Amino acid sequence: MLGTALELKLSLLRGESACPMDLADFGRLAAIDLRTQTKSARSDRLAVAMLEMIASGRLPPGARLPPERRIAEAASASRVCVRSALDRLKLDGYIEAVQGSGTRVVSLERSERLIPLIRANQENLEDLQDFVAFLDRCVLDHLLRRAPDAALARAADAVAGPCAGPGTRAPAEDELRLRLVLAEASGSPIYAMITGQLARGIRSLFGSRLRAAGEAGLGRLDGERLALAAALARRDAAAAQAALASRAAILRGLASTPPAAGAGAPREEAILRDLAVASPEQLKDRLTREIAGMIATGHARDGARLLSERRLAALFGVSRASVREALAALKAEGIVVADERCGTRAVDALTSLAAADLDHLQTMSRLRGYLEVWAASRAAERGSDRDFADLRRILAEMGRSHLSARRRIDLDLRLHLTIARAAGSAVHLYITEVLRDLMTAYFDYSLTTPAIGGGRDAMLLRHHTQIVTAILARDTLAAGRAMAEHCGAFSDRYAMLDADREMLPCGLAADLAARD
CATH class of the missing domain: 1.10.10.10 (Winged helix-like DNA-binding domain superfamily/Winged helix DNA-binding domain)
Structure with a gap:
């Protein structure tokens, strides 16, 4: 397989x-x-x-x-x-x-296959646990800084609502529901998209962790959930982050608890129940996400209109009926509208999601910083000879003069994807897949806008050389530090723009439109 x-x-x-x-x-x-x-x-x-x-x-x-x-x-x-x-x-x-x-x-x-399978799943869960803890902090910070009082109050009420009760599947659903509520209330479409696409992994993660939890462990988690709700209601950032940290510590403790002995073979009803809820994303939902991502970066438009149903069907290799279902879902969400004169078109306020909004770009920068620093350290530890040969080849071409701007962006993205591959991180690559259109827009804007990275080819080459040199030397600490310096250079520039938004009197959206 x-x-x-x-x-x-x-x-x-x-x-x-x-x-x-x-x-x-x-x-x-x-x-x-x-x-x-x-x-x-x-x-x-x-x-x-x-x-x-x-x-x-x-x-x-x-x-x-x-x-x-x-x-x-x-x-x-x-x-x-x-x-x-x-x-x-x-x-x-x-x-x-x-x-x-x-x-x-x-x-x-x-079987020789079971042990690698179990190990692969365990590594996924460990990586997911670290990333979900990071994502929780990001979502909570964004929510408390940006959400209006009414949205925050609704989120607090939802978090304080009754949990599903005992059993391993119900608490896992509670953990997923809590994160979906917070991501939606944050107002960040990027956090909402990631949380939704990680739903299957989150269920698996917390189902695994909570399988070892007794009533006392679940009770402690529930107590911290109520503390989190109370902190949200007061907009108390310190108390909310403390409650979140306590929940993370409890869950980590559960991960180290051995499973109860004598559990026996699973009952047939439990197996069938898990199969009923473990189904992955349906085609309509996948298409909806794909088309929304293309709309977000302007890749689904033919002038004012969206690409036709026929062209979208040909692009994705599906039927026009499937495309029609996806477009209906986007209409219900207010992302597209049907216009008798112009056909189906995107709502203007939602186009160019990543590159037109500084908040979204900062969100991408923060996510990328976490993933890239972590991947660089692990690539130094786990990268193969073939991975290293690919990194050398990409870096060598980066050092050539007279490269086009498009080629520089392509090589930059390729270098970071190769590092992710060398790290063996499914979580990193999956998030890149989910956000790939937004990630591409982030790279395009970051590397071409003078206020951020445009015109800094020497600095970027120096950063990339330091990163690759440390990875090739299998120096995990140096690789992480070099990547942190590289990502931090972009984060700092976005923070400066955020502190002084009048630097962009016409808005980033207008600038993007001019470049397009």
Whole structure:
């Protein structure tokens, strides 16, 4: 099913085995294409859903799977689809048909695939836990600084609302709901998008962590949740961040708690319930996100109009009916409107989301800083000889004179993606995939606008040389410091613009329009 550990981790995170990014091509000198494959087979997604259950221990070695008919009913799929998913898992050595005993997960002794699978899932959860803790702090900070009083009061009420009750799945849903509420109330479409796209991973993360929690642990989490709600109601940033830190510490403690002994094999009802809620993103939802991202950066327009249904269908390799469903969802959200004279068009206030708004650019800068510094340190530790050869090749071309501005931006983005690949971080690459249009707009604006990075080619080459040199020397501390200096240079410039917005009397949106 999958060729590398990174592809396996990406599949567990995304819920699909087809990787939208050519991981092997990051270091080659060709156009970067992060376009998502939107047309994945239902059986493929179901196979990865069961794979994640095996990796997380919800289907432990030797566990018996429910009959095909019941899996099909729970997952709203045909039996042909279920059989295809099971055949893939059998072929890859994760499950086996046992005479007189049905289909079971293989034992650890009988498969070389289970240990790498479990390890890949565990690394995903550890990376997710760190990133979600960082994201929580960012969302809370943005919410308390930017949200109007009415929005903050609604968020406080929602956070203080009743939780779902006992059981491992219900508390995990509570943790996801809390984060979706805060991200939506923050008013940042970027934080809302990331949280929504990480929903599957967040469920898996907290389902795993809370499986070891007893009533006392859940009670402590609930107490800090109420403390967080009270702090939000008072707009008390210090108390809110303290409550958030306490919850993170409790969850980390649960992660180190061994699972209860004697739990036994999972009940069939529990397996079917997990399959029913573990389905990855539907095609309509994926298309909706894809088209919204293109609208955000102006890539979905043909003049004043959006690209036609026919052209969008051809672009994504789907039917016009699927595109029509996605556009209907965007109309309901107010992102596009139907105009009798001009056809379907984007709402002007929502176009050029990343590059037209300084707040969004600062958000991207903050997210990028966290991910890049972390990736550089790990790339120095884990990068392969092939990764290092790709980094040398990209850096060598960066040092050439007379490169076009477009080529410099392409190489810059490629260098950072290669570092992410070398780090083996599925979380980093998945977030890059989710935000790829916004990330591209961020790079374009940051590297061409004189007030930020434009015209600083010597500085950028020096930064990149320091980063790559430290990674090649496998010096994790130096790599992290060099990347922090590089990302900090952009963060500082965005902070200066934020402190003195009158530097841009016509607005960033007008500047972007002029460049386009």
